[in-house]
Amino acid sequence: MIPSQAFVELPNLPRLMWIISLDEWAHYSQTHIQNQLNHTGFKNKIRLLVQLRAKEQNARNYWQLCAWLVPWIQSLGHRVCINDRVDIALACFADGVHLPETSFDAGFIKQKYPQWIVGQSYHQVNTLITRSKNSLIGPDYVTLSPIFNTASKPNAKPLGLDVLAYACAHVSWPVFALGGMSVKRMESAFNQGVYGVASMHAWL
Numbered sequence: 001m002i003p004s005q006a007f008v009e010l011p012n013l014p015r016l017m018w019i020i021s022l023d024e025w026a027h028y029s030q031t032h033i034q035n036q037l038n039h040t041g042f043k044n045k046i047r048l049l050v051q052l053r054a055k056e057q058n059a060r061n062y063w064q065l066c067a068w069l070v071p072w073i074q075s076l077g078h079r080v081c082i083n084d085r086v087d088i089a090l091a092c093f094a095d096g097v098h099l100p101e102t103s104f105d106a107g108f109i110k111q112k113y114p115q116w117i118v119g120q121s122y123h124q125v126n127t128l129i130t131r132s133k134n135s136l137i138g139p140d141y142v143t144l145s146p147i148f149n150t151a152s153k154p155n156a157k158p159l160g161l162d163v164l165a166y167a168c169a170h171v172s173w174p175v176f177a178l179g180g181m182s183v184k185r186m187e188s189a190f191n192q193g194v195y196g197v198a199s200m201h202a203w204l
Contacts, residue, residue, distance in 0.1 A: 012117060013140060014049045014079060017176055017198035022054040022065045030068060042076060051098050053083030066092040081117055107137035119143065125159065125167045132171040139173060143198050146179025147189065152200055161192055168193030
């Protein structure tokens with residue numbers, strides 16, 4: 001792995017992000033979930049930025065899962081952001097929130113909660129560049145996806161490494177490459193100038 005030299009590693013922003021879909025774990029016991037996570041993404045003891053998301057759960061189920069997962073993951077030395085739900089992030093004392101591309105301005109949340117890690121997803125590189133140039137206060141990081149073909153979005157056209165490099169050259173925010181990432185592809189992503197790499201798979 002060759003980290004980008006464009007950004008010094010920030011103390012509160014690890015370079016590797018693991019996105020955990022809670023929809024896959026909603027019906028399992030707490031002990032089972034902990035054991036599975038310990039034997040996959042957390043087994044290498046690498047400091048991670050963990051994003052918890054639940055696209056198919058109602059707010060109560062989402063909150064109940066995050067209420068114990070957030071402090072447990074934090075106790076392992078990782079940082080935790082909640083996908084989309086500012087209220088759940090507040091209720092669970094998470095380290096921050098990750099907003100969709102179509103959500104409100106990340107700078108608004110950053111102003112309200114300056115101690116938080118605030119991230120935002122982007123799929124359109126032109127939108128990302130425009131917002132980066134026009135925002136006085138931006139997110140702490142953004143994800144750009146999909147870079148490669150990915151099973152989670154089989155119909156999405158991959159952006160590719162050239163677009164990734166172009167985005168990194170024109171955006172002042174730290175960029176995480178997401179979509180079809182693997183250990184073999186990490187070096188290629190870092191060589192384009194990304195701050196970090198994100199994955200929904202526990203290969204980190």
